[in-house]
Amino acid sequence: xxxxxxxxxxxxxxxxxxxxxxxxxxxxxxxxxxxxxxxxxxxxxxxxxxxxxxxxxxxxxxxxxxxxxxxxxxxxxxxxxxxxxxxxxxxxxxxxxxxxxxxxxxxxxxxxxxxxxxxxxxxxxxxxxxxxxxxxxxxxxxxxxxxxxxxxxxxxxxxxxxxxxxxxxxxxxxxxxxxxxxxxxxxxxxxxxxxxxxxxxxxx
Amino acid sequence: xxxxxxxxxxxxxxxxxxxxxxxxxxxxxxxxxxxxxxxxxxxxxxxxxxxxxxxxxxxxxxxxxxxxxxxxxxxxxxxxxxxxxxxxxxxxxxxxxxxxxxxxxxxxxxxxxxxxxxxxxxxxxxxxxxxxxxxxxxxxxxxxxxxxxxxxxxxxxxxxxxxxxxxxxxxxxxxxxxxxxxxxxxxxxxxxxxxxxxxxxxxxxxxxxxxxxxxxxxxxxxxxxxxxxxxxxxxxxxxxxxxxxxxxxxxxxxxxxxxxxxxxxxxxxxxxxxxxxxxxxxxxxxxxxxxxxxxxxxxxxxxxxxxxxxxxxxxxxxxxxxxxxxxxxxxxxxxxxxxxxxxxxxxxxxxxxxxxxxxxxxxxxxxxxxxxxxxxxxxxxxxxxxxxx
Numbered sequence: 001x002x003x004x005x006x007x008x009x010x011x012x013x014x015x016x017x018x019x020x021x022x023x024x025x026x027x028x029x030x031x032x033x034x035x036x037x038x039x040x041x042x043x044x045x046x047x048x049x050x051x052x053x054x055x056x057x058x059x060x061x062x063x064x065x066x067x068x069x070x071x072x073x074x075x076x077x078x079x080x081x082x083x084x085x086x087x088x089x090x091x092x093x094x095x096x097x098x099x100x101x102x103x104x105x106x107x108x109x110x111x112x113x114x115x116x117x118x119x120x121x122x123x124x125x126x127x128x129x130x131x132x133x134x135x136x137x138x139x140x141x142x143x144x145x146x147x148x149x150x151x152x153x154x155x156x157x158x159x160x161x162x163x164x165x166x167x168x169x170x171x172x173x174x175x176x177x178x179x180x181x182x183x184x185x186x187x188x189x190x191x192x193x194x195x196x197x198x199x200x201x202x203x204x
Numbered sequence: 205x206x207x208x209x210x211x212x213x214x215x216x217x218x219x220x221x222x223x224x225x226x227x228x229x230x231x232x233x234x235x236x237x238x239x240x241x242x243x244x245x246x247x248x249x250x251x252x253x254x255x256x257x258x259x260x261x262x263x264x265x266x267x268x269x270x271x272x273x274x275x276x277x278x279x280x281x282x283x284x285x286x287x288x289x290x291x292x293x294x295x296x297x298x299x300x301x302x303x304x305x306x307x308x309x310x311x312x313x314x315x316x317x318x319x320x321x322x323x324x325x326x327x328x329x330x331x332x333x334x335x336x337x338x339x340x341x342x343x344x345x346x347x348x349x350x351x352x353x354x355x356x357x358x359x360x361x362x363x364x365x366x367x368x369x370x371x372x373x374x375x376x377x378x379x380x381x382x383x384x385x386x387x388x389x390x391x392x393x394x395x396x397x398x399x400x401x402x403x404x405x406x407x408x409x410x411x412x413x414x415x416x417x418x419x420x421x422x423x424x425x426x427x428x429x430x431x432x433x434x435x436x437x438x439x440x441x442x443x444x445x446x447x448x449x450x451x452x453x454x455x456x457x458x459x460x461x462x463x464x465x466x467x468x469x470x471x472x473x474x475x476x477x478x479x480x481x482x483x484x485x486x487x488x489x490x491x492x493x494x495x496x497x498x499x500x501x502x503x504x505x506x507x508x509x510x511x512x513x514x515x516x517x518x519x520x521x522x523x524x525x526x527x528x529x530x531x532x533x534x535x536x537x538x539x540x541x542x543x544x545x546x547x548x549x550x551x552x553x554x555x556x557x558x559x560x561x562x563x564x565x566x567x568x569x570x571x572x573x574x575x576x577x578x579x580x581x582x583x584x585x586x587x588x589x590x591x592x593x
Contacts, residue, residue: 047553053556053557053559056554056555056556056557057558057573057576057577059554060554060556060577061576061577061580062580063581063583063584064554064580064584065522065553065554065584066554066555067547067553068555068557074544077545078547078550079548082550
């Protein structure tokens with residue numbers, strides 16, 4: 001799988017939130033890039049849960065501890081606070097029940113790290129506003145009818161959900177279209193408009 | 205030829221052509237049946253060299269009709285070891301690097317104490333006087349063998365099917381002695397359907413007049429027909445419908461047309477008959493009864509108050525489970541329920557399902573994806589254990 005720059009930056013931002021030797025569960029671990037990065041640079045005790053059997057088999061062949069499973073149905077089998085960090089990278093929008101999934105992440109991990117594409121980004125708004133079409137961009141390359149991303153949200157939507165679940169935002173990072181971090185001093189509306197990707201560190 | 209081989213099998217029971225460890229009255233084997241087995245013996249094979257730290261030992265657990273000859277020529281059949289595709293010098297499980305141990309299970313018929321072994325109390329073969337043997341009994345005996353080698357912690361315990369049950373039992377009962385565990389194509393319990401197939405096999409053996417209530421050796425007989433039928437029925441469960449059809453279809457055996465009789469018209473019939481007949485040359489009928497019973501009795505969750513996760517509570521063992529899409533004896537769901545239990549126990553677990561139409565027996569075959577998974581798992585476990593490449 002080729003990794004575009006935004007994904008790479010996303011991985012690095014997520015990895016930057018995790019201290020060495022942590023116990024980490026990566027939900028939607030894909031081809032294992034994040035787990036590998038974390039094992040090499042942070043010596044974490046990393047586990048993965050991945051929907052695609054092919055992705056899982058490749059991960060295991062590379063020595064990663066990954067199982068096949070579905071974030072929507074299989075998180076219930078993990079014990080409370082079994083991990084220091086539970087990561088959901090670029091997967092929330094593809095789950096059937098994002099609220100339940102987020103609730104589970106907060107239950108399983110002492111902290112949850114969630115990254116997702118921001119549907120409030122100005123390009124998305126522009127596409128809807130001027131073209132009247134669902135946006136198809138480099139980061140969101142699917143048409144509305146074949147996209148796995150069935151539950152888009154904006155940064156503001158997400159923050160509301162976090163509050164509803166009784167969790168708090170310990171850290172948040174938005175990345176603009178060039179993968180640059182947006183300054184912390186900026187207000188939420190600014191993030192929501194210019195942030196193409198968002199990464200949240202949550203605790204409950 | 206058959207008679208010669210039969211005699212050879214019988215001889216292997218007491219005086220195997222592999223190393224054997226004998227335990228006297230001072231070291232009985234405690235059985236789940238509530239009795240002690242003593243004296244008893246374990247026949248085994250080893251490959252490679254145990255390192256100074258005794259940290260490179262891999263225990264291979266064999267399946268229902270397997271034996272200790274995992275990576276060397278079988279003395280009864282003259283065929284290569286049953287897992288030579290996986291284990292040997294330069295293989296995935298490299299015997300230049302690891303010390304591989306494989307023992308005949310208790311209840312077996314190739315040198316570990318089983319129903320064909322001589323009962324010291326009578327001077328005759330045990331037959332059905334041997335207490336029922338469980339998977340846990342087999343593992344208890346293996347532990348005594350591992351202790352004999354002075355191995356504190358096995359680097360890995362692996363096996364498929366009934367071997368996988370032993371792996372799970374090891375990981376549950378002696379988790380501190382197991383660094384990594386690789387149960388393949390197995391389950392934490394035997395399903396009703398699996399028990400049903402075993403019962404058919406046992407009834408076939410016992411319906412054979414040559415069985416003589418299990419005392420066939422004393423009558424100079426062996427229930428070959430019954431055991432062959434048992435093997436034929438079981439063999440079907442090891443394959444998949446798709447693979448059977450691909451291999452045999454409705455092809456006729458050495459003939460142009462149906463014969464309108466009960467001869468083996470179809471290739472599949474001929475194939476199964478052959479499987480049955482070659483099996484009786486190498487296996488003891490009573491041992492088949494005991495082996496199938498041990499699997500039927502296996503229910504790891506039941507041993508832990510019905511909660512499978514409790515079987516693995518606090519485990520530090522690294523797990524990798526493997527299932528095959530076309531295995532209907534131990535379908536993927538069986539492995540998945542173990543994975544969920546391990547998740548609940550907070551264990552480190554990998555789980556691979558391999559897409560193949562070769563059915564349950566796929567674990568014994570050259571399956572590149574299986575080997576890639578084992579290679580990746582063993583490799584990372586070896587790094588974690590500090591074993592040099």
